[in-house]
Amino acid sequence: MNRPGLGTACAAMLRRDLALAWRRRGDIAMPVLYAVIVATLFPFALGPEDTLLQRIAGGVVLVTVLLAMLLALDAMFASDIEDGSLEQLVLSPQPLALLLGMKILAHWLATALPLIVIAPLLAAMLHLPGTVIPVLLLALLLATPLLSLLGAVLVALTAGTRRSGMLLALMLLPLCVPAVIFAAGAVAAAQQGLPWLAPIAWLAAALVLAVVLAPLACAAALRIALDA
Amino acid sequence: MSDWIPLWLHKLGSPPTFYRFAGKLQPWAMTLALLLGAVALYGGLLLAPADYQQGDAYRIIFIHVPSAWMSMFIYAVMGVASFVALVWRIKLAEVVAMQSAPIGAAFTFITLVTGSLWGKPMWGTWWTWDARLTSELVLLFLYLGVIGLYHAFEDRRQGARAAGFLAIIGVINVPIVHFSVNWWNTLHQGSTVNVFGQSKMAWDMLWPLLTMTLATKFYYAASLFRRARTDLLDMEGGKDWVRKIAEDEADR
Numbered sequence: 001m002n003r004p005g006l007g008t009a010c011a012a013m014l015r016r017d018l019a020l021a022w023r024r025r026g027d028i029a030m031p032v033l034y035a036v037i038v039a040t041l042f043p044f045a046l047g048p049e050d051t052l053l054q055r056i057a058g059g060v061v062l063v064t065v066l067l068a069m070l071l072a073l074d075a076m077f078a079s080d081i082e083d084g085s086l087e088q089l090v091l092s093p094q095p096l097a098l099l100l101g102m103k104i105l106a107h108w109l110a111t112a113l114p115l116i117v118i119a120p121l122l123a124a125m126l127h128l129p130g131t132v133i134p135v136l137l138l139a140l141l142l143a144t145p146l147l148s149l150l151g152a153v154l155v156a157l158t159a160g161t162r163r164s165g166m167l168l169a170l171m172l173l174p175l176c177v178p179a180v181i182f183a184a185g186a187v188a189a190a191q192q193g194l195p196w197l198a199p200i201a202w203l204a205a206a207l208v209l210a211v212v213l214a215p216l217a218c219a220a221a222l223r224i225a226l227d228a
Numbered sequence: 229m230s231d232w233i234p235l236w237l238h239k240l241g242s243p244p245t246f247y248r249f250a251g252k253l254q255p256w257a258m259t260l261a262l263l264l265g266a267v268a269l270y271g272g273l274l275l276a277p278a279d280y281q282q283g284d285a286y287r288i289i290f291i292h293v294p295s296a297w298m299s300m301f302i303y304a305v306m307g308v309a310s311f312v313a314l315v316w317r318i319k320l321a322e323v324v325a326m327q328s329a330p331i332g333a334a335f336t337f338i339t340l341v342t343g344s345l346w347g348k349p350m351w352g353t354w355w356t357w358d359a360r361l362t363s364e365l366v367l368l369f370l371y372l373g374v375i376g377l378y379h380a381f382e383d384r385r386q387g388a389r390a391a392g393f394l395a396i397i398g399v400i401n402v403p404i405v406h407f408s409v410n411w412w413n414t415l416h417q418g419s420t421v422n423v424f425g426q427s428k429m430a431w432d433m434l435w436p437l438l439t440m441t442l443a444t445k446f447y448y449a450a451s452l453f454r455r456a457r458t459d460l461l462d463m464e465g466g467k468d469w470v471r472k473i474a475e476d477e478a479d480r
Contacts, residue, residue, distance in 0.1 A: 153397065157390045161380040170376055171394060174369040174401075177362070217397065224314075224389045 009094045010102050017106030020079075027075070031068040032114045038064045039122040050127050057126035058136055058187030062180060064122065065115045065140060066147060070169055072111040073151040076103070077159055077222075086159070090226060100222070101215035104152045112144035128191075135190035135200075139183040142203040146179045147172075149207075149214035156221035178206065241320050243460045244469040250453035257450035264443035272436035279433075285349050290436055292342040294444045295335045299367060300402050302332030302448060306374070307399040310392030320456075322388035323463070325395065326378050327455040331448055333371035340364060351415060359408040360416035367405055370398040384463065 004012075021028060042060050046052060080086040089099055119140055120133050128136065154171045161167070185199040239245045272290035279286040309325035312318055343361065344354045355361065374391045381387030409418045429437075464470050 154394070157377060157394060158380065160383075160386060160390070161377075167373075167376050167380055170369065171373040174366040174373065175397070177366055217393075221390070221393055224386070224393055227386065227389075 003093050006094060006098065009092070010098060013099050013102040014106050017103055018109065021106065021110035027072075028110055028114055031072045031111055032118050034071060035064045035068040035115055035118060035122065038067065039125060042126065053126045054128065054191075057123055057128035058132065058191065059184050060126060061119055061122050061128070061136060062139070062143070062183050062187070065112075065119060065144065066176065066180065068115055069112060069144065069147050069151070070172060072107075073148075073155055073172070074165055074168060076107050076152060076155045081159055086222070087226060090222065096219040096222070097215040100152065100156075100218045101211075104148055104215065104218070107152070108145055108148040112148060116140050116144065132187060132190045135196055136187050138200060139186045139203065142200065142207050143179045143183040146203070146207050146210050147176055149210040149218075150175050150179075153214055153217045153221050156218045157225055159222060159225040179203065182206070241318050243320060243464050243467075246320055247457055247460050247469075247473075250457050254450050254453040254457070257446045257453065261443050261446035261450055264439050264446065268436045268440035268443055271439065272433075276433045276436055277430075282350060285346060288342050288346045290440050292339060292346065293437060294441045295339040295342065296364070297441060298444045298448060299332055299336040299339050299364070300405055301445075302328050302335060303367065303371070303395075303399070303402050306332060306395050307402075310395045313392050314389060314396070319385070319463070320460075322385060322392065323456050323459050324452065325392050326374075326388050327452055327459055328448075329371055329374045329378070329391075329395075331451050331455070333368060333375065335444070335448075336364065336368040336371060340368065356415055358415040359412035360405070363401060363405040363408050366401055370395075370401060374398070 039060060042056070043053060046056075077086055080089070090096055092099065116137065119137060123133050123136055124130075151168075151172055154168055154175075157171075158167060182199040182203045186196040186203070189196040189199065240249060268290060273287055276287070278284050306325045306328045309321045309328065313321035313325055340361075343364075347356070348354050374395050377394055378384075378387045378391035381390060409416055461470055461473070
């Protein structure tokens with residue numbers, strides 16, 4: 001049997017998922033809109049004092065992005081399960097972990113990247129100093145793929161269940177605590193003029209570990225969840 | 229099959245054998261748990277001297293510390309049982325893993341509650357975002373996640389495998405809870421009792437603590453046996469051995 005190479009299969013997977021995401025552009029805009037609304041609510045709830053908003057801006061943006069990603073996470077495999085293409089993916093001769101890695105990458109490009117693009121605006125609305133914004137972006141660039149990868153494993157685990165929304169939050173939030181701690185730590189250190197490289201390095205290390213292990217775990221979880 | 233594993237251990241993996249085995253041991257484990265628990269409470273609350281600094285408030289450790297140990301121990305048991313269930317597909321391992329989760333969650337909850345009761349007079353606060361406290365809270369969430377995922381599936385064996393996978397991912401938190409007092413120098417004090425080397429605690433206070441630890445271990449065994457037996461009856465509902473038990477019960 002003449003089967004396509006690994007690179008071709010991965011590229012096809014990525015192209016397909018990105019095309020699907022692009023054709024439903026409204027869905028991409030939703031998490032961004034959600035993040036903007038949540039970030040605007042904070043000044044109303046806490047009062048528009050610059051000093052207070054400045055102190056919490058980094059953390060608020062991080063948590064807002066995290067929650068927006070959590071909302072979009074549910075849809076990662078949903079349509080593929082409905083139309084049965086996920087089963088075909090499991091049966092395909094290429095390694096499942098690699099193909100799932102491509103799906104996670106496509107999902108990250110479609111949901112997290114727009115959030116990262118909007119993050120400087122949110123941070124500026126909350127008066128985060130301009131010098132800190134690059135650190136915030138760097139922290140987000142490392143933390144959001146980590147969340148996508150961790151989330152993908154959990155989404156795969158709940159693939160066989162119907163009501164998975166709240167359950168997903170219950171499972172993901174404890175696991176993402178380290179990512180939030182290190183990302184917020186880097187932003188806080190930069191804001192106080194302290195060296196911020198150490199927490200960023202921790203985040204990068206965690207991301208490297210997750211890039212290697214999470215697709216494998218995701219594949220194993222999906223096999224369990226579809227094994228009915 | 230490897231011949232170094234004794235035959236009775238293999239047999240114990242079968243639901244009817246385990247049902248009888250657990251039924252025989254369960255009353256003994258419960259009796260020992262109650263007996264040792266009563267002795268430990270008497271020793272801890274009445275015999276042990278008051279602390280020179282904390283007065284009588286320290287006595288909550290006789291509940292708090294054994295519960296904290298159990299919260300981690302049960303998670304480890306759950307992780308190992310889940311691993312066995314996923315690799316060898318042993319039905320009993322799934323039952324042990326999933327029936328351990330609520331017991332472990334209860335011990336974790338007791339640890340957090342007693343800790344905050346003690347924290348109010350000693351630290352002046354119910355709760356603080358200390359590394360030990362936070363990681364123990366994360367442990368509780370992990371337990372709840374495992375329980376929630378198990379019940380979200382319609383097929384219970386599939387649910388047990390999925391939740392077991394989550395439990396294995398969460399095992400990473402157990403060493404974090406244990407070493408958090410060494411890695412981050414925050415409010416919660418370091419360990420006083422050491423398995424290897426000298427414990428930094430007077431014997432008068434140490435023996436009730438160790439007795440209570442034994443009592444919680446026996447309680448876990450008794451509770452797990454009872455829960456597993458009920459679960460096995462439920463799972464094996466249509467099988468002959470369950471029908472026989474039901475008929476024997478009806479005749480009685």
